[in-house]
Amino acid sequence: MKVALFVPCFIDAFYPEVAIATLELLERFGLDVDYPQEQTCCGQPMANSGAHAEAAGAERVFTRSFAGYDYIVGPSASCIHHVREHMTAIEQTDEVRQVRANAYELVEFLHDVLGVRDFPWAEFPYRVGLHNSCSAVRHLREVSMSEVSGPQFSKPLALLQGVKGIEFVKPARPDECCGFGGTFSVTEEPVSVRMGQDKVRDHVQAGAQYIVSGDMSCLMHQQGCAERMKADTRFIHIAQVLNGARE
Template sequence: MKVGLFIPCYIDQFYPQVGIATLSLLEKLGCEVVYPQGQTCCGQPMANSGFEHLTSGCNTLFVDHFQDFDYIVGPSGSCVLHIKDHLHVPEREDQATHIRQRIYELAEFLTDVLKVERLQARFPHKVGIHQSCHGQRGLGLSQMSELVAEPFSKPQQLLQMVEGLELVELKRKDECCGFGGTFCVFEEAVSVKMGKDRITDHVNNGAEYITGNDVSCLMHLEGILRRQQSNVKVLHMAEILNASID
């Protein structure tokens, strides 16, 4: 299968190692991966701030660069959800619809499309999973605790395949970290308090690393950890799934 690699702008600018790990992992799992060089921001920051009418240029560019792939995969639940819900180009709606139906967040792609059952990865550390809101409630990557239903977690399913990795049990496993895009700018104090609460839950349960599907949330938590001079580190899930893989 031919996969278009969608790397959100904040990963490209601040965490390029996440994009590299995603590419490496997909290739080692047998995908033909292409990174369209002209891709830009998906438009989510404008849309989330109430200016979706300003995203038309982003939408057109996205269709230009991703219309010919069997699948599009991105290591970001929030950006993938934005494309799934909001990519529309009136004069090219057939192409936009194809993309909306074929774009996947990384964990979702590995479990639902590739149906990965085994990974040759090793990461001998205690790890806590941060379930980002967009991925959990928008993409359905894991069960929401407020619903009475059988629990599941696609990220957890994959991380359990990693040799030596010990998942820590959190008290409030699906609580928001407080990032929320522009929320962390306009409601800084509330955002920081929410982030501190999430970190405390991980630290109190012995996590050496915090992982997740959204670098934006991990970036928020990492900033707080650095200010606290904590030894706890953050890593995107792709980096762990690709660790020491043969």
């Protein structure tokens, strides 16, 4: 299979270690992963702000970069959701539709496509609170929603259970928004901050030493809140844990 790594712009700028962990993790399963050098932002920030037409340039570059791959894998549910459902500022050619259909978030790619459950190289001897982003829960359906009756499931939890030494603690409100919400955190800063503080407090009270998530943007927001609250907890992306990070 032809696999391309999509690195969201904020990860490229602030958390390159997450991109490296994602690449190394995919290569551990024998995949030959390409990194298209021309790739830039997928256009989500513009679309989130209502500037739909202004996202066209980014969407054209994205399509040109990732055309022809069987799978486009990125460590961000919100970015992958944008590509799949909202990358519509440009003409919907067969090539564009193929790129959109072939985009996968890392957790669902590992869980659904590769079908892996064991990570024998990974050990993480800490109490972990799992943060599921709104996009992962509501859009990609990686986790069951607490307000909907039916079978309970969690794809990221199923993966993390394959890591030695890990202990899970559960917050009281597991799928409540942390308040980041992209540009919402800028335009509605006081509300965003309070939501972030509530989320961090919920995890800390549950006993989490680390908060783990598939969305680094959520973790970035919560980490900022935690530092100002002087909360004793740390933050790490799921790709880093699955790839064998110890701290």
